[in-house]
Amino acid sequence: MKRENEFCYHVPVLLQESLEGLDVRPDGVYVDVTFGGGGHSREILSRLGNEGMLFGFDQDADAGRNIPDDARFVFVHSNFRYLHNFMRYYGKAGKVDGLLADLGVSSHHFDDEERGFSFRFDGALDMRMNVRSGRTAADIVNGYGEEALASVFYLYGELSNARRLASLLVQARERKRIETVGEFLEVVKPFTGMGKEKKFLAQAFQALRIEVNDEMGALKELLRHALNVLKPGGRLVVITYHSLEDRLVKNFMKTGNFEGLAEQDFYGNRQTPFRLINHKVIVPPDGEVEINPRSRSAKLRIAELRKNDGR
DSSP, X not given: OOOTTXXXXXXXXXXXXXXHHHTOOTTOEEEESOOTTSHHHHXXXXXXXXXXXXXXXXXXXXXXXXOOOOTTEEEEOSOGGGHHHHHHHTTOTTOEEEEEEEOSOOHHHHHOTTTOOOTTSOOBSOOOSSTTSSOOHHHHHHHXXXXXXXXXXXXXXXXXXXXXXHHHHHHHHHHSOOOBHHHHHHHTGGGSOTTOHHHHHHHHHHHHHHHHHTHHHHHHHHHHHHHHHEXXXXXXXXXXXXXXXXXXXXXXXXXXXXXXXXXXXXXXXEEXXXXXXXXXXXXXXXXXXXXXXXXXXXXXXXXXXXXXXXX
């Protein structure tokens, strides 16, 4: 039975497909590094026996309201970039049977007017996943130099007009600090005409959110740690939502590095730490997208850490 607040917080994407990818064993040890509303975690728990164990990571204090009352579950209030440290603390490093990461921003964050993740609401320009520490989106918009701002919008938002946008923001903040979503939207109005408003704003907000939370750096650390946390034969299951993170995951699963350059042995065989479970990326079926439009950009990739014999 699902708690009332689970699906208010976040609708789990590709739920059955990702659980099939984990191939849950009743006595296994699993980690959900993006606990959020607990949708994926509860499904994992439903497949575990009494000897099984599940760790759930989330840096957002709000996620703590969704913790299941289950002795087999351990909640870790932390960014998943510290995965290896915590698994070592709990004595599970190298003993994990499956690791699940749903990298999308939860519906809770987009729908919370006070967090600044959405351009639909005029709240503080914040965007921090962990509100206890770190710089906000306003700090970045007002504190970065023009070149640094342009790089953020170009690299993480893939905006072709990143330089002009950065220049406009620098000019505007000289008159008055940009503190709220509404003030940001007012400044960028010259870029939101001709029916392209939503796409532009989505890209700009994505860029700021990624920079605020160092999402790409955290993802790289998570993937590296997966090599030390999973046991041979353990599964890595990752759901991505934009091309930047999907490229990192795809390259790492194929080659063990982020450049996608696989080493070869003397005979020309590729030396990679993972065996791909799905060679073709898995996307949500039409029915799921219709029910949950936010799932439309999701991509699921599954890999297994090779065993000592290389298989």
